[in-house]
Amino acid sequence: MADAMPSPEPLLQTARLILRVPSRDDFEAWAALGADEVATRHIGGVQSRFATWNRLMATIGSWHVLGFGGFSVIRRSDGRWIGRVGPLHPEGWPGDEIGWTLAREAWGHGYATEAAAAAADWAFANLGWPRIIHCIAPENAASQAVAMRLGSVRQGPGKLPAPYDKDPIEIWGQSRGEWFARRAQRIA
Numbered sequence: 001m002a003d004a005m006p007s008p009e010p011l012l013q014t015a016r017l018i019l020r021v022p023s024r025d026d027f028e029a030w031a032a033l034g035a036d037e038v039a040t041r042h043i044g045g046v047q048s049r050f051a052t053w054n055r056l057m058a059t060i061g062s063w064h065v066l067g068f069g070g071f072s073v074i075r076r077s078d079g080r081w082i083g084r085v086g087p088l089h090p091e092g093w094p095g096d097e098i099g100w101t102l103a104r105e106a107w108g109h110g111y112a113t114e115a116a117a118a119a120a121d122w123a124f125a126n127l128g129w130p131r132i133i134h135c136i137a138p139e140n141a142a143s144q145a146v147a148m149r150l151g152s153v154r155q156g157p158g159k160l161p162a163p164y165d166k167d168p169i170e171i172w173g174q175s176r177g178e179w180f181a182r183r184a185q186r187i188a
Contacts, residue, residue, distance in 0.1 A: 009021045009063065010071075010122060010126075012071065012118045012119070012122055013076070014114050014115070014117075014118050015114070016075065016076055016077065016111070016114060017073055017074065017075060017076060017082075017111060017114055017115050017118070018073075018074040018076055019071035019072070019073055019074075019085065019086070019115055019118055019119060019122075020071060020072055020074065021060070021063050021069070021071065021072070022056060022059050022060055022063075022069075022070065022071070022072040022084070023060070023072070024056075024060075026056065026072050026081055027052070027053065027056055029081035029103070030052050030055070030056045030081075030084070031049050031052045031053075032103070033052075033083065033084075033101065033103050034046065034047035034048075034049075034051065034052035034055070035047070035049075035052075036103070036104060038104060039101065039102070039103060039104050040101075042136075042137040042139070042140040042143065043101055044163075044164060044167070059084070062088070066089075067127075068086070068087045068088075068123065068126070068127055069086065069087070069088065070084045070085065070086040070087070070088060070099070071084065071085055071086040071115070071119060072084060073085050073102070073106075073111065073115045075106070075111070081103075082102055082103050082105065082106035082111060083100065083101055083102030083103055083106055083111070083112075083115070084100070084101055085098070085099070085100040085101075085102075085112065085115040085116050085119050086098065086099070086119040086123075087119060087122075087123040087127060087129075090161070091161065092160075092161030093135075093160070093161065094133065094135065094158045094159065094160070094171060095131065095132075095133040095171070095173065096123070096127070096129040096131065096132055096133065097132065097133050097134060097135060098116050098119050098120045098123060098132045098133075098134060098150075099134065099135070100112045100115065100116050100143070100146065107142070112143075112146045113146050113149045113150060116146060116150055117150060120132055120150065120179060121183070124176050124179060124180070129176065130175065130176050131173055131174065131175045131176060132152070132173055132174060132176075132179070133152075133155075133158075133171050133172065133173035134146075134147045134150075134152055134171075134172040134173065135158055135160060135169045135170075135171060135172075136169060136170050136171075136172055137167065137168065137169060137170075138168055138169070138170050144170075144172070147172040150174075151174055151178065151179065151182045152172040152173050152174045153172065153173070153174065154170055154171075154172050155170075155171045155172060155173055156170065156171060157169070157170055157171070158170065158171035
């Protein structure tokens with residue numbers, strides 16, 4: 001029996017952003033983000049180039065094995081890679097997550113909300129997820145604000161798998177129905 005043809009890789013566009021499947025060419029930007037101690041303080045801290053390479057390869061592989069994974073976020077105005085956003089569910093994760101990590105230069109412009117909304121629309125339309133979560137450090141007020149702008153609510157403490165099992169997180173989230181009800185209200 002022949003393998004099924006893979007579906008085309010998604011390319012999402014918003015007013016200001018392009019979300020695409022990551023590629024090997026994204027490595028230097030991923031490595032710069034992974035080396036930024038401020039940008040990574042709530043997601044496990046600074047990563048070596050080796051660890052960042054493995055994370056990028058795992059993300060690319062996720063698209064090939066699972067049909068979803070994080071998107072590289074590209075600013076349309078200049079073609080610059082500004083972060084990663086998208087659906088993820090690693091082994092042992094507490095739920096189907098839409099996560100985001102942006103380079104500091106991209107903070108404060110609404111890009112995380114814009115990209116995460118596009119990723120959530122795509123995930124709900126293509127993956128059949130009944131709900132989404134966001135795993136957020138209790139002191140990460142900026143990501144909590146993004147979650148609230150997305151319409152998610154704090155659902156309580158959560159636990160990640162090792163090696164992150166000692167890091168406190170709160171689960172934020174919403175159901176598919178809640179997501180689409182809010183999207184319909186914005187359009188009406």
